[in-house]
Amino acid sequence: MAVGALCERCRTRSVVFAREDPPGMRLYRCGGCGEIKRACPRCQQRGWLRHYLVDATPPSRYVCDHCMATWDSSWRSMTPEQGVWPAEVWGERLRAVVDYEFPRDRD
Ligand SMILES: [Zn+2]
Numbered sequence: 001m002a003v004g005a006l007c008e009r010c011r012t013r014s015v016v017f018a019r020e021d022p023p024g025m026r027l028y029r030c031g032g033c034g035e036i037k038r039a040c041p042r043c044q045q046r047g048w049l050r051h052y053l054v055d056a057t058p059p060s061r062y063v064c065d066h067c068m069a070t071w072d073s074s075w076r077s078m079t080p081e082q083g084v085w086p087a088e089v090w091g092e093r094l095r096a097v098v099d100y101e102f103p104r105d106r107d
């Protein structure tokens with residue numbers, strides 16, 4: 001996955017490696033729409049990290065859509081144990097948010 005992956009947003013295959021931020025977390029950028037995507041280091045970049053807000057401190061959760069690995073905003077691991085329903089770890093009110101702004105949306 002990652003390089004050459006299908007961009008869900010613009011349906012093109014123009015995803016390229018951008019940089020690591022923080023070290024070990026690989027960021028990719030879609031050449032079609034400019035979206036920045038964060039690949040999961042735990043499952044060898046098979047999943048993208050999705051950004052959610054929960055009722056906790058800190059409120060951010062980055063959740064892999066492939067392996068469920070989870071981090072908070074300071075990159076502390078919050079991955080739920082196997083068999084634990086994620087709501088017990090993340091709370092009930094999980095709200096998806098956009099991780100980065102899309103530069104071209106501001107035109
Ligand atoms: Zn795109």
Ligand SMILES: [Zn+2]
Pocket residue numbers: 040041042043044046047064065066067068069
């Ligand atoms: Zn993963």
